[in-house]
Amino acid sequence: MATNQGEGNRGEGRAAQGAGSGNSQRAENATGQKTPAKRGFAAMDEATQRQIASKGGQAAHQKGTAHEFDSEEARRAGQKGGEAVSRDREHMAEIGRKGGESRQSANRGARQGAKEEKS
Numbered sequence: 830m831a832t833n834q835g836e837g838n839r840g841e842g843r844a845a846q847g848a849g850s851g852n853s854q855r856a857e858n859a860t861g862q863k864t865p866a867k868r869g870f871a872a873m874d875e876a877t878q879r880q881i882a883s884k885g886g887q888a889a890h891q892k893g894t895a896h897e898f899d900s901e902e903a904r905r906a907g908q909k910g911g912e913a914v915s916r917d918r919e920h921m922a923e924i925g926r927k928g929g930e931s932r933q934s935a936n937r938g939a940r941q942g943a944k945e946e947k948s
Contacts, residue, residue, distance in 0.1 A: 858864050870878060889895035898906070915921055 866872075870881070873881075886895065
């Protein structure tokens with residue numbers, strides 16, 4: 830039984846040591862929570878990612894397996910996206926509100942300019 834306690838203590842020591850030393854592959858976000866470190870493609874800078882992705886696209890075109898949108902397919906995809914966005918009524922109301930505010934301020938500016946010209 831003494832052997833089991835000794836093993837348990839060693840295990841606890843490792844757990845405590847691991848918790849105190851931290852994990853170099855994790856980063857802390859703004860809320861203080863640990864997040865996994867970026868690895869592989871995600872860890873690369875954006876220019877390198879684009880370069881690699883471009884090579885993949887070129888290879889697919891050369892092989893003849895690349896997908897190309899025709900105008901009808903692009904129209905349908907855009908329509909689906911519009912339908913999905915328009916289901917969110919709160920989002921659509923916000924868009925309308927911003928548009929109304931923008932138009933109102935543009936009209937005020939135009940009227941102000943016309944008043945200054947008359948003076």
